[in-house]
Amino acid sequence: MFRKILIANRGEIACRIIRTARRMGVATVAVYSDADRAALHVGMADEAIRIGPAEAAKSYLNGPAIIEAAKASGAEAVHPGYGFLSENPDFVEAVETARLVFIGPSANAIRAMGLKDAAKALMEKAGVPVVPGYHGHRQEAAFLAGEAVAIGYPVLIKARAGGGGKGMRRVDDPTDFSAALDSARREAESAFGDGRVLVEKYMAKPRHIEVQVFGDGHGDVVHLFERDCSLQRRHQKVIEEAPAPGMTAEMRAAMGAAAVRAAAAIGYSGAGTVEFIADVSEGLRQDRFYFMEMNTRLQVEHPVTEAITGLDLVEWQLRVAAGEPLPKRQEELAIDGWAFEARLYAENPARDFLPATGRLSVFDVPEGVRVDSGVQAGDVITPYYDPMIAKVIAHGRDRAEALARLEGALRQCRVGGLVTNAGFLARLCRLPAFAAGDVDTGLIGRAGESLLAEPDASEEAFALAALSALGFLEAATEPDPWGRLRGFRLWGEAARTAFLDHGGVEHALRVTIRGKENFRVEHNGLATDLRLHSIDGSSLQVDVDGHILPATVHRDRSAIAVFFGGHGHAFATAEEAGHHGEAAAGGDRLSAPMPGLVRIVAAEQGARVARGEPLVTMEAMKMELVLAAPRDGVVAAVPVAVGDQVAEGALLLALEPEEAT
Known part of the structure; x- marks a missing residue:
């Protein structure tokens, strides 16, 4: 070793x-x-x-x-x-x-599987079924458009190099093919240095099922069963699970054997993942799964395989690389229970999953589950790398138990300082179709806006934020009894007003001190009476009309994070009001929603544009952002050029005032 x-x-x-x-x-x-x-x-x-x-x-x-x-x-x-x-x-x-x-694997193995078109040709020779489509070398736009017609719409344009949904576009109509091809090529060139693509048949109800394989360089290859990665948005995995729901022993054996053939065909050594797409329009069938690609590395979602097998795949990697044989043979491997992994990201589901940057003021991980993370409270999520905060992995005796543990853990996540997808992930866990195991890659899209919008902050959450803004929560933990008399008055009740920003809107809340840890908070014509108990740092118990609930309130400079009733909400004190609104398109201006690189400027000063017309394309945090005209109008100024690196909120394009157009 x-x-x-x-x-x-x-x-x-x-x-x-x-x-x-x-x-x-x-x-x-x-x-x-x-x-x-x-x-x-x-x-x-x-x-x-x-x-x-x-x-x-x-x-x-x-x-x-x-x-x-x-x-x-x-x-x-x-x-x-x-x-x-x-x-x-x-x-x-x-x-x-x-x-x-x-x-890891050899350079030859990586090359064999690194380009999707060549890999699929190799898999066909090895007897592994592949997705119908064009996987050849010709790249002329007119030729590819003709192939798309021959395949039949809808089709999927895919970068021949790389993965993770980069350089991938679904096209439903021939008139949209040219623009989608150009966009896919740009993104693929940026992400992988290779703008070449292939075109495949898009399946109406596909499931993304992958098989973990391991080779040892001594001629032995095994599979460690399958993972279902169908819960996706923009072709990127959101929640993965192992094993796959509805998988029969016969189909598991067929998929596993196909994955082993794929790895053996290139003399594979180390950890790898063979990815299949299954057409489940008539349920899981042995004759309806197709090879998509092979990832010649350990996958982000490998912990779910570790959970159901009881193995450490990184240990296997080290042992195989050191020349040892595989620690177990195929007949020694078995599945124990069920596991899920959710990817907790700094991103805003309500704004098309726009990645977020900023300081992670709070990061408390839940107990009872595995949490893989590379950050801690106080760290900064920068625009330079992937905005993942953590992977939350839950294991149970069966699928229902594992899913319940995951949903509970996501509700207990305490992340403050920037927006995350934690609430979105928890709502996904409660989605009836997902809970029933009826999954496919279009499930999130069909679920609609109900998954994306965060619930409004309750009056209790507003009240706790106001108490924090005025310093009353800190006063309640003050050991000096005289220091706790911040709201003391000899005659009558004391009252103060807190000014808070929430979601870009300023709120005024009147707080009346009615006794020790007893307050009335008036907001928007409503009065909330609450009593605080058991305050321990940022954690406390809140008594509202005899109903006692736990809460967590973190204050970091002007930012206040309130976790109450299973939801987290972000507030800012008055001095920060007005700084939390939308940074993207609005009114007469097009601004950068986050730091990034300007890739395309599609309009010049004086040009007339229509609402929704793509004007500026940015590249940020490994994704392409297309910003469209907020209304019909005439371009007044374009202060940026292709190749400019811009900061969040930077002006990209301005329209002339409406009366001038």
Whole structure:
């Protein structure tokens, strides 16, 4: 076994690998960019080495710098994690040229599966079923449009390199094909450095089922059963589970055998995932699943496989890379229970899942579940990397128990300082179709707006925010009895007014002190009487008309986070009012919704534009954002150009006042 390894990744990925390495007695070397100098993975590792500035292209994608760090630290092997350089065959060869071990598959295996068109041709030869479509080399727009007609609409344009939904567009009508092709190519070129695509038949009711495989370099390949990753939005996984609901023993055997054939066809060694798409318009059938792609690395959702098998897949990776055979044979592997994984992101579901940046003022993880994270309270979610906060993994004896544990854990998540998808994930868990196991990749889209909008803050939540803004919650924990008399009056009740911003709207709340920890809060013509109990730091009990409920209130400078009644709500004190509104299109202006790179400017000064017309395209946090005209009008100014790096809220385009048009 290795004495020391370098982890060529960051965040929760690096932290996950460090935990296993530490248990095995293997020393770890972390690498970090300037943005990650104080990151959790840096502190967890035995040592850490700077590899460049914040931009990933100059740090975590800087292969020579990473290899030099490995050599300088005395590491014997490099673990790429998942993402960044994990599927880059040139990096694998460079690692091996430096006389280091790459903890993963060979460069040849990565190349064989790295391009979707070539991989599908190889799979056809190996007897693995593939999705109907065009997987050839021709890339002329007119030719691809003709192939789409021959395949039959709707079709899916997919980047031939990479994954994660990047460079993927669904097209329902021939008139939209050209624009979708251009957009897919731009995104693919930006994400993978390869703008070539393939075109496939889009299935009306597909399920995304993947099989975990492992090879050992000694000729043995096993599968560790399947995961269902059908719950997706914009082709990106949201909640994964293992095993797949409705899976029969016969179909599991057929899928597993196909996955093993796929891995064996390229002499695979290490962890990999063979991804299939299943047409479930008539239920799960053995003749209706097709190979999509193979990810030649460990997957983000591997913890659900670990939960149902009781195995540590990172340990398997290290043992196989060190030359050991697979720890178990196929007949020794079995499924125990059910597991779910939810991806907790800094993003706003109500604004089309726009990623969020900012300081994580609160991060309290739930108990009773596994939480894989690379951040802690006080960290900053930057625009440079993926905005994942944590993965929440729940295991149970059966699907219902595991799902209940996941939903409960998501309701208990306490994340403050920026918007997250925690509420959205909890609502997904309660969706009747999902709870029944009736899943497919279109389920979230069909569920509609009810999943996206956060519930309004209750009057109790407003009241707690007002008490925090006025300092009464801090006063209640003051050990000095005279310090607790902040609202004391010799005659009559004292009253003060708190001014809060919530969702971009300013609110005035009148707070009357009616006794020790006893308050009346008036807001919007309503009065809320509440008594506080058992205040311990940010946690307390709230008594409203004899109904006692737990609450958590965090204040960080001017930001106040209130967690009450199973929901979290963000407030800001008066000095911050007006700074939490929409940053994107509105009125006469088009502003950057987040920091990013300007990729396309489709209008010039003086041009007449129509409401909804795409005007500026940005690239931010690994996704393409298309900003459209907020109304009909004439362009007054375009202060940015293609290639500009802009800050959140920066003016991208302005329209002339309506009376002038």
